[in-house]
Amino acid sequence: MKEELLKEIKYDANGLVPTIVQDAETNEVLMLAYMNAESLHLTVETGETWFWSRSRGELWHKGVTSGNVQRVVEVRVYCDADTLLVLVNPAGAACHTGERSCFYRSLEKSF
Amino acid sequence: MKEELLKEIKYDANGLVPTIVQDAETNEVLMLAYMNAESLHLTVETGETWFWSRSRGELWHKGVTSGNVQRVVEVRVYCDADTLLVLVNPAGAACHTGERSCFYRSLEKSF
Numbered sequence: 001m002k003e004e005l006l007k008e009i010k011y012d013a014n015g016l017v018p019t020i021v022q023d024a025e026t027n028e029v030l031m032l033a034y035m036n037a038e039s040l041h042l043t044v045e046t047g048e049t050w051f052w053s054r055s056r057g058e059l060w061h062k063g064v065t066s067g068n069v070q071r072v073v074e075v076r077v078y079c080d081a082d083t084l085l086v087l088v089n090p091a092g093a094a095c096h097t098g099e100r101s102c103f104y105r106s107l108e109k110s111f
Numbered sequence: 112m113k114e115e116l117l118k119e120i121k122y123d124a125n126g127l128v129p130t131i132v133q134d135a136e137t138n139e140v141l142m143l144a145y146m147n148a149e150s151l152h153l154t155v156e157t158g159e160t161w162f163w164s165r166s167r168g169e170l171w172h173k174g175v176t177s178g179n180v181q182r183v184v185e186v187r188v189y190c191d192a193d194t195l196l197v198l199v200n201p202a203g204a205a206c207h208t209g210e211r212s213c214f215y216r217s218l219e220k221s222f
Contacts, residue, residue, distance in 0.1 A: 001219050018129055020140055027138030029131055032194045044219055073221065076214040079206050083143045085214040095190050103187040103196040108112050108155055110184065 001044060010082040011037065016052055017084055021094065024073040024087040030094035031102040033062070035084060040075075047072050049086060068092035112155060121193040122148065127163055128195055132205065135184040135198040141205035142213040144173075146195060151186075158183050160197060179203035 011017050016034040023030055033051040035043065039059055042050040049070040053060040063069035070088035077084060095102040122128050127145040134141055144162040146154065150170055153161040160181040164171040174180035181199035188195060206213040 002217075005216060005218050018143060020131055020143065022140055029133055029140060029196055032129065032131065032189065072219075075218040075220075077216045077218050078143065079208055079210070079213040079215070083213075084218075085140055097190055099190070102190040102194075104190070105116060105188045106113075107116050107186040107188050107195075108183075109186075 005077055005081075008081040009037075009040070009077065009084075010080070012082070014054075016054070017082060019051065019084040019086055021049065021070060021086050021088055024089055028101055029103060030070075030088070030090060030100070033060075040084070043072060043086070044075065049088060063091060066092065068094065070094070116188055116192075119192040120148075120151070120188065120195075121191070123193070125165075127165070128193060130162065130195040130197055132160065132181060132197050132199055135200055139212055140214060141181075141199070141201060141211070144171075151195070154183060154197070155186065160199060174202060177203065179205070181205070 015036045018032060019035045020032050021030045034054060036052040039050040039052050049062040051060045068091050070090050072086055072088055074087040093100050126147045129143060130146045131143050132141045145165060147163040150161040150163050160173040162171045179202050181201045183197055183199055185198040204211050
């Protein structure tokens with residue numbers, strides 16, 4: 001863990017940082033969720049993704065109920081340190097709909 | 112353009128939606144920025160990415176000064192419609208540092 005870089009991370013007014021989750025093998029973007037300092041700590045400690053659920057107002061160990069946990073391969077930090085990118089090996093679907101990725105709907109294609 | 116899906120998009124209290132930009136060919140995640148309704152409209156109209164710059168408080172045509180515009184291939188919408196994913200063909204570096212991706216720093220690797 002790069003402690004200096006960890007200290008650089010900029011949380012928003014709610015103590016959260018948007019976190020993109022990407023499949024480490026296929027590079028598919030799976031989801032976007034929000035981490036607070038504690039969920040980032042738990043993610044690094046356990047090697048599985050933890051987030052802060054804004055709707056439920058609680059820590060959320062991704063996949064703990066569905067079994068679709070995400071094993072963390074790498075955590076990357078944005079140039080201005082206000083966004084994270086987590087590369088994972090997912091055990092199953094990322095989306096609550098059962099889709100692999102939460103971005104399964106296309107608004108506009110082939111410009 | 113899927114008008115029904117467009118109407119579903121949920122902007123936050125500041126009228127913004129976080130937008131992930133991904134390279135359509137390599138699948139590399141390049142950046143995360145914020146769109147308002149007008150920048151999304153301009154993105155779809157022009158086929159190049161437009162964002163809302165939160166620091167400058169103005170519309171931002173990505174690459175208009177650097178030449179590193181991003182040609183849009185597809186716009187995808189999150190399951191709960193509060194995040195966008197834009198697939199692009201970038202003309203150059205996405206990051207102001209000159210790096211291809213803004214996520215060029217690793218906090219922790221190989222868990």
